[in-house]
Amino acid sequence: MGSYISNTAQQRQAMLKTIGLTRLDELYADVPDSVRIQSGLKLKEGLGELEVSRQIRSMANKNVIYESCFRGAGAYRHYIPAAVKSIVSKEEFVTAYTPYQAEISQGILQSIFEYQTMIAELTGMDAANASVYDGATAAAEAVALCQERKKRVALISSCVHPQVIETIRTYCFGNGMEIRLIEEKEGVTDLEQLQEALGPEVACVLLQQPNFYGNLEDVAQIEPAIHAQQAKLIISCNPIALALMKAPGELKADIAVGEGQPLGLSLSFGGPYLGFMAVKEKLMRKLPGRIVGQTRDSQGRIAYVLTLQAREQHIRREKASSNICSNEAHCALTAAVYLAMMGKSGLQECAHQCHSKAAYLRKELEKIGYLPVHARPYFHEFVTSCPQDVQSVLQRLAQQGILGGLPISDNRILWCVTELISKEEMDRLITILKEGKA
Amino acid sequence: MTLFEKSQPGCGNQLLASLDVPTVELESAFVRQSEWTLPAMAEADLSRHYTELAEKTHGVNNGFYPLGSCTMKYNPKINEALAALPGFTEIHPLQPLESVQGCLEVLYKAEQALCEITGMDAMSFQPAAGAHGEFTGLLLIKAYHQSRQDHKRTKILVPDSAHGTNPASASMAGFTIVNIPSNDEGCVDLEALRAAADEETAGLMLTNPNTVGLFDRNILEITKIVHEAGGLNYYDGANLNAIMGIVRPGEMGFDVIHLNLHKTFSTPHGGGGPGSGPVGCKDFLIPFLPNPHAVVLEEEYSWEESLHSIGRVRAFYGNFLVVVKALAYILTLGKEGIPEAAANAVLNANYMLTKLKDLYPPAYDGLCMHEFVLSLEKLKKEKGVSAMDIAKSLLDYGIHPPTMYFPLIVPEALMVEPTETESKQTLDEAVEAFRTIYATAISEPEQLHAAPQSTVIGRPDEVQAARSPIVRWRPEHQ
Structure with missing residues (x-):
């Protein structure tokens, strides 16, 4: 439909005339005829902004946005001011x-x-x-x-x-x-x-x-x-x-x-x-x-x-x-x-909350049989065992709007907690995991 | 003044919730001891700081930006709005497949459309920029020859007019570089190419239209020479804007290609990035593409991994949001809009060239494609006015200068790429500026050495910057 071109058909014609040409395709005299696209691209006709927006939105809507995210592994959901x-x-x-x-x-x-x-x-x-x-x-x-x-x-x-x-x-x-x-x-x-x-x-x-x-x-x-x-x-x-x-x-x-x-x-x-x-x-x-x-x-x-x-x-x-x-x-x-908005004390607070919350979740998970696999100092991620089938555990969480930790083997999960996760969300996670166990 | 001088210790912003679990300290052996700092700023002051920096920045929305080889076309706002949808921005890259079907659909549909435009059979969006795409494409070529036990193919042919990234990428991919000279018309010297192409040739890297803005009319002969020598042809898509919808690289004999979505497909450059440099290839190279690759399996989108893949070239799937923007652009232009954009880019360039060439001699005669190269060699010799002087003078007219001193084969080069989204009025004003500057160059050449006059700084001392580099703020440097 549109191609974001400012010039009208008349202006384009006038410009061609200045160059000494009459048709746009004369600009491509150096392109061998044998390889020129003859019958147009096999694409749909161009669309207006509203229609483009509808189509792309419908794609976005097919993705699931999880309310709570306990997954990190290289990509982290933090608060963005x-x-x-x-x-x-x-x-x-x-x-x-x-x-x-x-x-x-x-x-x-x-x-x-x-x-x-x-x-x-x-x-x-x-x-x-x-x-x-x-x-x-x-x-x-x-x-x-x-x-x-x-x-x-x-x-x-x-x-x-x-x-x-x-x-x-x-x-x-x-x-x-x-x-x-x-x-x-x-x-x-x-x-x-x-x-x-x-x-x-x-x-x-x-x-x-x-x-x-x-x-x-x-x-x-x-x-x-x-x-x-x-x-x-x-x-x-x-x-x-x-x-x-x-x-x-x-x-x-x-x-x-x-x-x-x-x-x-x-x-x-x-x-x-x-x-x-x-x-x-x-x-x-x-x-x-x-x-x-x-x-x-x-x-x-x-x-x-x-x-x-x-x-x-x-x-x-x-x-x-x-x-x-x-x-x-x-x-x-x-x-x-981001760093200037947070400042040193804000970033320290953020890191401190990540660590404290991860420690809380680790302890709570341990109580219900998701045992820490390693006994090492950690920051905001840690691995636990999974007492049940990992995939069904994660599916159960997904049904409740929670993206659980990343499964890294048949019986191990890599969890992540950032400052965005509230105690309430962690308690809810624990409750759902416990219910599944019963 | 920098953020560090504006910093007021004690200032800050209330951003996070209070901690709702017991405090736990990091084990002391791991606790940071060293001093460090960040600016301490209230939001209000920070906001003004960046408004001030924005005012000192020239973007496409500020004025004409005919930076050759960079395709600085208008960046439509709808693309930004759609890429900012939470249905894309809030998606974790390691979510389960069923929860990311929309993201895979974006990748799949963009791949289909770009393959149709380029004549390729598959495309990977993992490369994050053009040079990253070149590197990836060259590794495909390397993997292909190795898979055939053809280990002597260690050379990549690169024309002397090529972008600097071409030889740099070939070198990173472990190839040695053979420079191919250009002929008097600025195109590939066929005899030199024939002499260079042999059983050690892994491939040729070519931009067509080339960096002097010409479509190499020998293109079919060129790609044939390389194929007959057993090499593959790599298409540098930096200049695709001139020919999209007009001719497909895949039909000109190219086997592998990268695109710059941040040039041809209207996604903004962000002051240097993020870009997106998808790599496309013909069927026989698909097994070597980076893993994973989005495909449709039983009406669901899925990831496919190939055993022969060169591997990953970055984490996850590339600059995904940039692909969303490019897809929105492709859907907007559609089958007629794509060649229309190309033809108008070529029209705008030829219009400007026609109105400038009596004063500023083009490096090569004839019609140009989406960009053209002027040589100021004569002006330099006669009046001492360099390409740099002309470029800096344009700044006083609110115009971003053309690319300077590139390609290297043209002395005192200025490379002008207006793009299709500029109006005739903008082009006329720019032509007027160029002509006025030329008149000054003849009458008062010294005046141009002092340009620019109206910008926030004059010409910076680049030699000093490189000799004693100051690459971070320190109080003693102020």
Whole structure:
């Protein structure tokens, strides 16, 4: 129906005349006739806005929105302050391109500079980039960044999110690095096995904190051994947990990465999300993607620009540190607005509530026979046994508008509790589980 | 002033409910000891801060944005509204299949439509951006050759006019790059291609229309040369806007393709992202697509996993909400609207080119596609006015400059892509601005070195920024 074109038929004709043509199809003289689409696309005719809206809404309505969500595993439902959505939907932020022209992009550039600062603060690192696609690609880029001519092995903990491991595998299929998985032992990385696996060929070690099972890894214990082999330590972390938990910088990580979705982004069936990435100063020039820097303009005023571009694909082509061009800038803006709205004390409160509520649910579940599988310190996720058939338990919850924890085997469930879940909702969950047992 | 200078310790916002369960502290060995900070701001001040930043940002809604190769068309509001439906935004990516049928329907329908437009047989939405799509597509090519035990195919042919992402992606996928020179007409040099294509060729990456805005009329010959050498043809979809609904890459001999939904299919760029770079391919490459892939099984949508897949290229299923926006756009345009948008993008570009070419020589003669490249080599030589000077002068007219100094094969290049959603009036005003600037370049060239004059900052010192990088706020730098 519409194609958002402003010009009328007469204007188009006048423009054609200016060019010296009479028909639109003359513009395609260079396209071989043999491949021109002759009888039109096999698509429906265009629709008016109302009809498009009806069709897409009907798709949205086929999805189930659960009232209570006890599922995390890499995507977390947190409270998103109203101001966040309002601020980030300003048209200028939504419709701008990458800020190549600094003079008319100071707003976007400054917002990214502020985001980089907040990520550096949160992770305890020196420098952050302007974002990568998601937490999984951030980890994959971090691993790739560590390769050197004689160091081509990456040690990856099995307690890292499985989809992150799969993504790293795919990237390594490209760059030829070798992945060695370190096994899980009692819910955390088997540090003895990790220690044995360390050698001069190891480029990096990737640990996740808290790990996929929600447990906290004893990073401090293994860090000296990693660095003794001149391997880099990469920690993939939950950004909200960092308000409470020892930061990667404190744990002497060389690179901190993670999924930024908890910072004000909705679940959105998995994307758009936000890969954050921060490094110690000595690795700054190896970071992939955009970085905003502060400088001065011709009159000495503070100005922000895309900087260290000699790393990037449009300058270095095949020698670039990564091919990344478009990133997740708008998600980074969202994270920055979220962090500024929450403030340090708000984020600490959020993390504290997540942990306290998870502890409450863990205890209540234990009382009804859903026993904790691991006896490790945790943040807001944990694994329990399931005394009954997992699928029927989860179905029963679903019928009551509850998305239960993620089944990770026939008799184990990975639960997640955030500040959004009230005690009432947890008690209701327990009641439904108990009823099913009787 | 940044948020950090505006921060007032003690300020904050009341956002969460009070804790309704007993307080539990994290085990002390894991508790953060190191100092850190975030801005402490009241909502009112924060809101104004970002309004101020928005005012210092030029988006498509602020004015003309003819940034070549980026297809900065208007971003329809209905797409935003539909992508914000709670039925999409509140859906956890690991929900049971029966509770996400609508999401899979979006992916499936978008795939069907985009396959029809591109002539491909299947598509994956996992890649989050164009470059991510290139990387994914190249891994398909790699997996295909390996599956045939054809291990010597380690080279990817890339024209010298290609986007920088092409060689960078090929390098990340573990290939070596062979540069193919362009001929005098800005297109692929067939003889050079024939000489380069051999039993080590894994594939060719090509943009058509190419980055100088020309449709390579030898396209069928080009793809044939590569196929005959045993390689595959990769289509960089960055420039699809010129030809959607007119010709299908799949019918030009391409085997694998990525699209930029954030260019061709009107989804906004968000200041650099999120984009979406779906990868499409022909039948014989489907087994290698990333896992999982949305399919219809017995009238229900389901995920399918292939044993031969290259694996995941990110977590979950890609930038899903971007796909919702693109689907809304495709439904709106439909079968007639899609070629109409393409033809008008080409019309707008040729109109501008016609009205500029007496002053600004195009890099190559003839009709252009959706964009054209001007070379300011002569002006630079004679008056010392560079492509940069012209670009910066346009800022004073409220126009976002064209892409500068790209493609690399054109000296002092300005690459102009008006898109179809710009009115004749906007184009006329832009032409007027270009012509006025040209007149100044002839009469008072020094004036242009000082441009822009009306923006919130003048030209920034980029050399200083890179030499002593300040990439985070610190009080001592203010």
